Amino acid sequence: MIAVLRRLRSLLSPGRRRAIVCQRVVELLTDYLEDALPRAERARLEAHLAGCPHCSEYLAQMRVTIELSGRVESTSLSPAARRDLVNLYRQWQTG
Numbered sequence: 001m002i003a004v005l006r007r008l009r010s011l012l013s014p015g016r017r018r019a020i021v022c023q024r025v026v027e028l029l030t031d032y033l034e035d036a037l038p039r040a041e042r043a044r045l046e047a048h049l050a051g052c053p054h055c056s057e058y059l060a061q062m063r064v065t066i067e068l069s070g071r072v073e074s075t076s077l078s079p080a081a082r083r084d085l086v087n088l089y090r091q092w093q094t095g
């Protein structure tokens with residue numbers, strides 16, 4: 001887990017606070033989709049989603065996955081899913 005975060009962070013230029021927030025949002029999305037988040041946390045997450053096309057897109061992809069599989073697995077943020085996220089940030093950085 002820590003190793004994943006370090007790797008993600010290493011892909012991002014320093015000072016991109018928004019990207020760090022995005023990492024946190026992605027970590028919380030499974031709980032969000034399961035309605036397992038405290039209300040304050042949920043509100044903060046929704047506020048971020050409203051202003052962040054990257055996380056909105058990621059959420060949309062997760063919703064599709066859930067529709068196909070019928071439920072949120074705690075393993076749904078698999079290494080593959082995180083790899084997708086890293087690719088997303090790469091595209092974002094290179095424009």
Ligand SMILES: [Zn+2]
Pocket residue numbers: 018021022025048052054055056
């Ligand atoms: Zn975001």
